[in-house]
Amino acid sequence: MQSADAQIISPSKEDVLNVDSVKQAFEDAPYFSLYKDNYFIFGPSIGPRPTRTNTNVKFQISVAQRLTRSTLPGGSYLYLFYTQKCFWNVLEKSFPMTDLNFNPGIGITRPIFVKNRFIGKITLVLEHESNGRDSIQSRSWNKISLAANMLIDPKIMIYGKFWIPFIDGQNNRDLLDYVGIYSFGISYMPFNHRFAATLLVTKRKGWNFNYNTMFEMSYKIGRRTNQYLFLQYYNGYGEGLLDYKQFKSQLRVGFVIRPRFFSDY
Numbered sequence: 001m002q003s004a005d006a007q008i009i010s011p012s013k014e015d016v017l018n019v020d021s022v023k024q025a026f027e028d029a030p031y032f033s034l035y036k037d038n039y040f041i042f043g044p045s046i047g048p049r050p051t052r053t054n055t056n057v058k059f060q061i062s063v064a065q066r067l068t069r070s071t072l073p074g075g076s077y078l079y080l081f082y083t084q085k086c087f088w089n090v091l092e093k094s095f096p097m098t099d100l101n102f103n104p105g106i107g108i109t110r111p112i113f114v115k116n117r118f119i120g121k122i123t124l125v126l127e128h129e130s131n132g133r134d135s136i137q138s139r140s141w142n143k144i145s146l147a148a149n150m151l152i153d154p155k156i157m158i159y160g161k162f163w164i165p166f167i168d169g170q171n172n173r174d175l176l177d178y179v180g181i182y183s184f185g186i187s188y189m190p191f192n193h194r195f196a197a198t199l200l201v202t203k204r205k206g207w208n209f210n211y212n213t214m215f216e217m218s219y220k221i222g223r224r225t226n227q228y229l230f231l232q233y234y235n236g237y238g239e240g241l242l243d244y245k246q247f248k249s250q251l252r253v254g255f256v257i258r259p260r261f262f263s264d265y
Contacts, residue, residue: 038061062083064081079106079107086101099240105125127142136171145162146162156188157186158185159200177205183265216232227255227257
């Protein structure tokens, strides 16, 4: 499976950033593609002593469906997005899946060009996220998100995402205090795409310096594959919806299938 981004990247710096080649890549890209990283990782809690309950599997499935054959006004594209994130306690009896988060959305993506060079994209998305539970374990919210991915160097990309929330869940009125109100980050990936590193920071609600932090590293298994060995470290609140008020410091390793140019967060 390839994403639209996978069609854009090539070993040549000129081809990577050329307007005509990027526009053609968006036109020729498959309608069904990757959106965010798709991964399967396993690991323990950092700090507290690892146990069967705090050592778990986390996996994510994320896809995008392009809904328009041609570009919309302004050179944009309409997409349907879907991301599903799961926490799976494989060391416990009966292997319970403790939290399952559903995140569909619909949005418009526009590639950005400056002086005949491709520098990134902007995406406006209407999103819903919930955990499919009922009663006191129900969690849900909606948001309008504006996200930007910008190249400041052919090997370095910066991220920014801001959202306007609509909290409709009765049991998570204080969700923004934990999951945050905006995020920003930076990624490094050389032209051969064998290695990548990303730091993502999410600001929680409030005026103090309270952040959720995620650090990721990946290394491509083979030159002709889109599979990477993957390490992810999460530190903060809101990693999953069910226990969004619980602080987590978690290190997990596994593998990831990712868009070859850049992912969304």
